[in-house]
Amino acid sequence: MKTPLHVVILAAGKGRRMRSNLPKVLHLLAGRPLLSHVVAAACEIDPTRIHVVHGHRGDLLRKALGDSDIEWVEQKEQLGTGHALAQALPSIPDEALVMVLYGDVPLISPSTLRKAMAARDIDGARGIALVTLKVDDPHGYGRILRDDRGRLIKVIEEVDANEEQRGIREINTGILTASAGILRPRLQGDSAYPNAQGECYLTDILARAAADGYLVRTVSPKTTEEVLGVNDRVQLARLERFEQMRIAESLMRDGTGIADPARIDIRGRLRTGIDVFIDIDTVFEGEVVLEDGVRIGPGCVIKDATIGYETEIFAHSVIEGAEIGASCRIGPFARLRPNSRISHEARIGNFVEIKNGVLGRGAKANHLSYLGDARIGARANIGAGSITCNYDGANKHPTVIGDGAFVGSGVMLVAPITVHRGATIGAGSTITKDAPPDTLTLSRAPQRSLKSWRRKAPPEKGDPSLPEGFSDPDSRSGPDSGS
Numbered sequence: 001m002k003t004p005l006h007v008v009i010l011a012a013g014k015g016r017r018m019r020s021n022l023p024k025v026l027h028l029l030a031g032r033p034l035l036s037h038v039v040a041a042a043c044e045i046d047p048t049r050i051h052v053v054h055g056h057r058g059d060l061l062r063k064a065l066g067d068s069d070i071e072w073v074e075q076k077e078q079l080g081t082g083h084a085l086a087q088a089l090p091s092i093p094d095e096a097l098v099m100v101l102y103g104d105v106p107l108i109s110p111s112t113l114r115k116a117m118a119a120r121d122i123d124g125a126r127g128i129a130l131v132t133l134k135v136d137d138p139h140g141y142g143r144i145l146r147d148d149r150g151r152l153i154k155v156i157e158e159v160d161a162n163e164e165q166r167g168i169r170e171i172n173t174g175i176l177t178a179s180a181g182i183l184r185p186r187l188q189g190d191s192a193y194p195n196a197q198g199e200c201y202l203t204d205i206l207a208r209a210a211a212d213g214y215l216v217r218t219v220s221p222k223t224t225e226e227v228l229g230v231n232d233r234v235q236l237a238r239l240e241r242f243e244q245m246r247i248a249e250s251l252m253r254d255g256t257g258i259a260d261p262a263r264i265d266i267r268g269r270l271r272t273g274i275d276v277f278i279d280i281d282t283v284f285e286g287e288v289v290l291e292d293g294v295r296i297g298p299g300c301v302i303k304d305a306t307i308g309y310e311t312e313i314f315a316h317s318v319i320e321g322a323e324i325g326a327s328c329r330i331g332p333f334a335r336l337r338p339n340s341r342i343s344h345e346a347r348i349g350n351f352v353e354i355k356n357g358v359l360g361r362g363a364k365a366n367h368l369s370y371l372g373d374a375r376i377g378a379r380a381n382i383g384a385g386s387i388t389c390n391y392d393g394a395n396k397h398p399t400v401i402g403d404g405a406f407v408g409s410g411v412m413l414v415a416p417i418t419v420h421r422g423a424t425i426g427a428g429s430t431i432t433k434d435a436p437p438d439t440l441t442l443s444r445a446p447q448r449s450l451k452s453w454r455r456k457a458p459p460e461k462g463d464p465s466l467p468e469g470f471s472d473p474d475s476r477s478g479p480d481s482g483s
Contacts, residue, residue, distance in 0.1 A: 004048040011103030012055030025103035031267025037106035044110035051088040082200030086187040094181035131175040141171035152216040155203040173227040377403035386411040
């Protein structure tokens, strides 16, 4: 029978060094809370149960990870890591295996966790596994003390270490695995809280377990960054760049071209086909899919979108909640807002904004247009500066433009309205009624030229009619006059 595995994630710290009202474990790394990274790693090792020990603003933690299958445990007093673990143990049976993780150590990998489980299993119920690491600069970390046979006997904090012990390069990460039956008795009673502050730490438990004859085996992670904690925003930024580089390298190995892996930010999940190319300073958020042959220009921001085969997104376009078909051309400086669907071979040009709209196959809106709540048919053309007037101050209204319709430049389509198939709308028109099919519709005021009209002359230099403190701009001279 499989031994039940309970993962306990300690996430009760306030994170004062973050200087934030937000709990430390909810600060974002690659677009996700630190805590969610740890939960995701824990889920990969198929635990029976995940317990999160929280303190400060636990309501926010629950809200951020509300969909996760987690047992939330409150640590009302902050009395050390051992005390935090003790809060979760009442619901864990003695025979269960307990793995202790930390909500502010976000990049721990499932492979390292599996190594820790395997190391502990060598000795069955009497085994303990601890993740340790040898580093060039161990400053600030607890050191691993071993006996002459190489067995771990103690973890000593730097403040308590002598000169020789401070020279030890093997450090404690705090990530450990042991049976609840080993941990529980060492977290109970006054002996578990030996210091003047009445606090209990997991390092003390390791020393007592080793003294009682339990063998503590150690394993090491593949990278240092896996076990680095986040205590301030500087450390968070360093881990952010490491994680972004890791994601970029993974994409490139799978065939994605990235102009500069140091200038891409993926804040969610990005899935790419073959021969995709991503230029510099791009940001991807949420769930994004780039199909084969897609090209993303510099400075684009793309969130929760699917972009079809061989579509090109030109520079500085913003796309959110949109679905784009194959062989489209979008941008530069285009904006697609949520619930926009762009069919194959469509063209959206510079400074065009689409919201809750559909653009049919081969349709074009090339310049300076706003198309809100519009359904635009195949091969329709939207002229420069034309917009759908979809909002009356209280409600949104739809515009329907049929297949092959031609809307000239500077047209106002006052919704609700239908421009039927093949209709042509003359430039500069304000259309308030449905336009019939295959017909020219226009609405223009008569043009007049008034010969008697004269443009008002500018004030003379030194004109006393100018307000006090103002001068005639034409009175300035010299290379900086702007004239």
